[in-house]
Amino acid sequence: MQKCNNQKPLILASASPRRLELLERTGIAPGEVIPADIDETPLKGELPKDLALRLAQEKARVVAADHPQAFILAADTVVGLGRRILEKPADEAEARAFLKQLSGRRHNVYGGICVIAPDGREASRVCTTKVQFKRLTPSEIDSYIRSGEWEGKAGGYGIQGRAGAFVKFLSGSYSNVVGLSLYDTVNLLSGLGYQGKGS
Numbered sequence: 001m002q003k004c005n006n007q008k009p010l011i012l013a014s015a016s017p018r019r020l021e022l023l024e025r026t027g028i029a030p031g032e033v034i035p036a037d038i039d040e041t042p043l044k045g046e047l048p049k050d051l052a053l054r055l056a057q058e059k060a061r062v063v064a065a066d067h068p069q070a071f072i073l074a075a076d077t078v079v080g081l082g083r084r085i086l087e088k089p090a091d092e093a094e095a096r097a098f099l100k101q102l103s104g105r106r107h108n109v110y111g112g113i114c115v116i117a118p119d120g121r122e123a124s125r126v127c128t129t130k131v132q133f134k135r136l137t138p139s140e141i142d143s144y145i146r147s148g149e150w151e152g153k154a155g156g157y158g159i160q161g162r163a164g165a166f167v168k169f170l171s172g173s174y175s176n177v178v179g180l181s182l183y184d185t186v187n188l189l190s191g192l193g194y195q196g197k198g199s
Helices: 002-007 017-025 048-066 092-102 138-147 162-166 174-178 182-191
Strands: 010-012 071-081 084-086 106-116 122-133 167-171
Touching: 010 017, 017 174, 017 182, 048 071, 048 084, 048 106, 048 122, 071 182, 084 092, 092 138, 106 174, 106 182, 122 174, 122 182, 138 162, 162 167, 174 182
Parallel strands: 010 071
Antiparallel strands: 071 084, 071 106, 106 122, 122 167
16 A cells, blocks of 8 residues: 555645645645646636635646646635635735625635546535634734735635634634645545555
């Protein structure tokens, strides 16, 4: 089995350092990190949950096409406020607008995960976590914007940082909000025959 794992490495199709760190906590160390270059623009009328799944699948398939002898793991995180998609904010103004929208309200964090095995089998799912922020004061929003933690994060916040203090309620996977549901990821990988621990 150890020999098989060495012959069939795992590639993480994501540039997110948070996903790599989460994986390593479980003992899974990808042999390579190869971000997939795809258009992440939502389709017209596309729901947040559907976008998360589609992007994860597209990322995995793009990388798998060039690396057919490896296990490919791809993921995407989408923050949904009702039917509205809150993407990675383009600037401080958009990040501020997102935080104002999330203030005092519940939202969903959708984590799309896709694994493709060397034999071509593919498995994917969406993990949903419900999160509620407390009502944010203008000074709390200002302070968070100044911290810069909103940059590059879906919905304009990172729960593992200062925004953790904003969370009044959470139901579901915490690691999903950080960037990758470890429970779902490990189950998808093992279901396709990947034995990651100690490989």
